Amino acid sequence: MAWARASSGYEPKVAARRLGVKADILDSWESGKSKPTIKQLRKAAKLYKRPLAVLLLPEPPEDFDALHDFRRPSDITQHLSPTLLSEFRRAISQREVLLELADVAPGAVPDNEFGLSLSLNVTPEDAGNRIREYVGFKTEKVGGRPDPRSVLNTWMTAIEEQGVVVIQSSRVSLQEMRGFSIAEWPFPVIGLNGADSPRGKLFTLLHEIAHLALKAGGLCDLHESRSTQLLEDKTEHYCNRTAAAALMPEIQVLAVQAIQQAQESTEWSLEELHELSSRFAVSSEALLLRLITLKKASWDLYWALKPQIEKRYEEARERARIRQRAQTGGPSYYVIKVRDIGNSYAATVLDAFHSRAISSLDVASYLDIKYDQLPKLEKVVFR
Secondary structure, eight states: HHHHHHHHHHHHHHHHHTTSSSHHHHHHHHHHHOOOOOHHHHHHHHHTTTOHHHSSSOOTTTTOOOOOSSSSSOOOSSSHHHHHHHHHHHHHHHHHHHHHHHHHHHGOOOOOOOOOOOTTTTTHHHHHHHHHHHHTTOOOOSOOOOOOHHHHHHHHHHHTTOEEEEEHHHHHHHTSSSSEOOOOOSEEEEEEETSHHHHHHHHHHHHHHHHHTOOOOOEEEEOOOOOSSSHHHHHHHHHHHHHHHSSSHHHHHSSHHHHHOOOOOOOHHHHHHHHHHHHTTOOOOHHHHHEEEEEEEEOHHHHHHHHHHHHHHHHHHHHHHHHHHHSSSSSSSHHHHHHHOOHHHHHHHHHHTTTSSOHHHHHHHHHHOGGHHHHHHHTTTOO
């Protein structure tokens, strides 16, 4: 009981209040001095989002849905939020559904071989090229200002076709999580923060692909560190550079005259970075990291501009929140639902249902909807 509460992110007083009991009652359950009733145990299992059977074990299971933390040490707290842990367990649950469907409805399940492998000894430049080749992207001349949302959807579709489950969540703050990954095969999972901008989600998507290829899944904030002595910092550093190389191939970046003529000592302004980053549908920070790798900018410039870049990001997100609150329309419940659980996952579950491999109760449970909502959800699923 103590393990289930703590690993779900609840402090004792908060958990007791949510369970409708006094704190000393909860303490007596956790210490073994008394036992909850079956009804109370079911309520605890629902709150902690644990199977009832797990709460009946004599001791905590080892490595049960463990989440490796790659975030900067200053952001790591003793307990991850219940919301984040809930979303991580949802990712695990969706993967388990696909594993089950692979047995009962193999024809409905897409190719689940993830054949991309990297190590920290592979240069980020080479790693980025391998990722592009793996998903079938050719390096072509860049032109105009590509729409970030369209570029994100193109990459997401290509990655899902390789058997990766891509889900999103808007309930977790960006300060706590930019993305996470589960590097287990088959059906590795990438989780994106739905509250992020399309450019932010695009970079996170490629960052997490690098994590999968390294077989090092976990929770990420994509931070840069002045030191890479810790393996976590070194890994984040590597995945950031790999993502930048995949999104901005060297031949494309150096084809831009302003960049071609630049030197490592060039003092780029925020306006220049914003203008140039629009050509690749990435953020100013992502472009700056790429310029550093190509020796067209310096780390001194990065650390000088980073506070200003973060301030502009927050201002842009606040403007987006204001616009969203002012809008009367917006995406439907079903569009958001498919986005969150992942289009490829939804399509796989629906195909299994229509092939009669699973029941109506199963399809509603796996998609987390009521059965009578199925027709409307199916209309927004691309298969």
